[in-house]
Amino acid sequence: MSDQCTPTQTLDAVVVGAGFAGLYMLHRLRQLGFSARVIEAGSGAGGTWFWNRYPGARVDIESMQYSYQFSEELQQEWQWSERYAPQAELLAYINHVVERFDLARDIQFNTRVVSAVFDQAGSRWQVTTDGDDRFSARFCIMATGCLSAANKPDIKGIDSFKGPTYHTGEWPHDGVDFTGKRVGIIGTGSSAIQAIPEIARQAAHLTVFQRTPTFSVPARNAPLDPEYVKNVKQNYAALRKTAKQQFVAFDTKANEKAATDMSAEEIKVELERRWEMGGLNFYGGFADLLVNQHTNDMVADFVREKIAQKVKNPATAALLTPKVIFACKRLCADTDYFETYNRDNVTLVDISTTPIDTITPEGLTVAGKAYAFDTLVFATGFDAMTGSLNKIDIRGIGGKTLKDKWSAGPRTYLGLCSAGFPNLFTISGPGSPSVFTNMVTSIEQHVEYIGDIIAYMGKHKLSAIDATKEAEDAWVDHVNEVAGGTLVNSCSSWYLGANIPGKQRVFMPYIGGFPPYVEKCNEVAKNGYEGFALK
Numbered sequence: 001m002s003d004q005c006t007p008t009q010t011l012d013a014v015v016v017g018a019g020f021a022g023l024y025m026l027h028r029l030r031q032l033g034f035s036a037r038v039i040e041a042g043s044g045a046g047g048t049w050f051w052n053r054y055p056g057a058r059v060d061i062e063s064m065q066y067s068y069q070f071s072e073e074l075q076q077e078w079q080w081s082e083r084y085a086p087q088a089e090l091l092a093y094i095n096h097v098v099e100r101f102d103l104a105r106d107i108q109f110n111t112r113v114v115s116a117v118f119d120q121a122g123s124r125w126q127v128t129t130d131g132d133d134r135f136s137a138r139f140c141i142m143a144t145g146c147l148s149a150a151n152k153p154d155i156k157g158i159d160s161f162k163g164p165t166y167h168t169g170e171w172p173h174d175g176v177d178f179t180g181k182r183v184g185i186i187g188t189g190s191s192a193i194q195a196i197p198e199i200a201r202q203a204a205h206l207t208v209f210q211r212t213p214t215f216s217v218p219a220r221n222a223p224l225d226p227e228y229v230k231n232v233k234q235n236y237a238a239l240r241k242t243a244k245q246q247f248v249a250f251d252t253k254a255n256e257k258a259a260t261d262m263s264a265e266e267i268k269v270e271l272e273r274r275w276e277m278g279g280l281n282f283y284g285g286f287a288d289l290l291v292n293q294h295t296n297d298m299v300a301d302f303v304r305e306k307i308a309q310k311v312k313n314p315a316t317a318a319l320l321t322p323k324v325i326f327a328c329k330r331l332c333a334d335t336d337y338f339e340t341y342n343r344d345n346v347t348l349v350d351i352s353t354t355p356i357d358t359i360t361p362e363g364l365t366v367a368g369k370a371y372a373f374d375t376l377v378f379a380t381g382f383d384a385m386t387g388s389l390n391k392i393d394i395r396g397i398g399g400k401t402l403k404d405k406w407s408a409g410p411r412t413y414l415g416l417c418s419a420g421f422p423n424l425f426t427i428s429g430p431g432s433p434s435v436f437t438n439m440v441t442s443i444e445q446h447v448e449y450i451g452d453i454i455a456y457m458g459k460h461k462l463s464a465i466d467a468t469k470e471a472e473d474a475w476v477d478h479v480n481e482v483a484g485g486t487l488v489n490s491c492s493s494w495y496l497g498a499n500i501p502g503k504q505r506v507f508m509p510y511i512g513g514f515p516p517y518v519e520k521c522n523e524v525a526k527n528g529y530e531g532f533a534l535k
């Protein structure tokens, strides 16, 4: 389409993505009196919770905490039904937010942003979409999510399978009926751990292809007790405050003691207590879990022992037992995951030393042995943190692309801005605590911070903000240094981009904890946004 027939829409801000981040950003911009449009590839809002509809999908941080806190009315009126809300309920909540704050009129669905180019002379972003829309905006805000670019592995013959194939992160909206089907699933990360028990209950047979076993603790999901809900709602402000003081920005009832300061008996009691509490509260067991090898080994051995108790066949139990550092890959919380391998209709195939040879029309082969099924599920994760940004042609000063700039690993100041890309913000971008925390809380902190910057620029009649190279370099060094001081830097996780062939191995999130990160952001603001060049 030519320029003549595609009028450019002029706005204060374009926001890319209508998940938790994009929706709140739109609301905040409107509150501050700015015009904004959200561009969303999906046909509805919800981001992660719009796309990930695989059986068993649910949040693994308690819903009373994994929810917005910017509106007291919203958090009082919404009723969560279970400790960990299932995907459908999360999506209903998000749609309620859209309606309650009248957001839909500024969201353009079924539209993918293809390019965002900075016009230096006018200090504006020129944003184009696959629908030939053109926007000119002072600010471009990427709310594209950390885990939204599905990773489909490059396995030989991948297109030859004659039955249906599904990726957990792009699940059909009408659901999939596995009744009577022979199903194969590749991957054993968080998505698979939730999907496998559900698929096994339906399918005639399920074959799981596992490259790396995963640590998982029982979620202990249950309907919410109305008394508990009442109590939380009466004291919501206090709970939110406590949560924000925690490393992960949710209340794990964290034990502030390191295991090295506890007796063997105290450690044993704490481990059992954490196991019974369920879910990611397990992270809060010992202050030195991620920095002390001995503590980590002890926790890992405790969970290994539990796996051995759950899985009846010792050979299968051995295969399911992770050898790596505990929580080196993201910890999973499950319902009946390990028990599912006691079913007669479930087979585990180890592909750690002999990868899949090829996918065939009937199934796949491993070490020359053929496995046949009717349906194939890819639970193979995402090109995390940078994948969805790299899909967009983002060009900053001098036409330089963000993808090129980040080819040796993402570089940002505070995970918010990247030098050379003025007025471009990344909500929960690489270099911010994001995936190591309660995402909703981290998103709210970023949205409010970005809102404050934009308001500050208006007040001081500033046209552009850019991270300085010095501040960015110092922040990237700090992010790496903090990660290097932990045990999580050592395994092949998506935190490091190690799951994507050819991706540079760089620890992407900031693992210094939510409270110190917020403190740093606040200090930067207090000092007139030091580390940013404002003009």
Ligand code: N01
Residues within 6 Å of the ligand: 058, 059, 060, 061, 147, 153, 154, 155, 168, 186, 187, 188, 189, 190, 191, 192, 194, 210, 211, 212, 330, 351, 379, 380, 381, 382, 435, 494, 499
């Ligand atoms: O993805 P993953 P996910 N051949 O990357 C395997 C969040 N989340 O979608 O470990 C064979 O964890 C891969 O093997 P390996 C959460 O943050 C949250 O499960 O690389 N196998 C691994 O087993 C989570 O961490 C929730 O050796 C291949 C699996 O596929 C993140 O999303 C629920 C392969 C991918 O696991 C991602 O989770 C779901 C290949 N070529 C997700 N390529 C909750 O809130 C990959 N694999 C509960």
